[in-house]
Amino acid sequence: MTADPLARFAEDVLAERWQGNKAVWIAPEDNGGELTPFPAGYDYLRAIPVQDRPNE
Numbered sequence: 389m390t391a392d393p394l395a396r397f398a399e400d401v402l403a404e405r406w407q408g409n410k411a412v413w414i415a416p417e418d419n420g421g422e423l424t425p426f427p428a429g430y431d432y433l434r435a436i437p438v439q440d441r442p443n444e
Contacts, residue, residue, distance in 0.1 A: 392419040 393415045400406040412426040 390415075393423065396423075 393413075397406065414424040414426055416422055416424070
């Protein structure tokens with residue numbers, strides 16, 4: 389499951405298609421499936437997505 393997204397990433401980098409934007413993507417359940425962007429404004433390090441809080 390890990391090899392497929394990494395291979396696709398490497399192909400994009402080598403073909404100069406990749407442009408980093410610090411986005412987080414969720415890997416698909418099946419090889420070759422669509423990558424899902426993680427919702428902006430959420431803390432991707434949590435098991436359950438919660439919105440980030442602005443610095444208080």
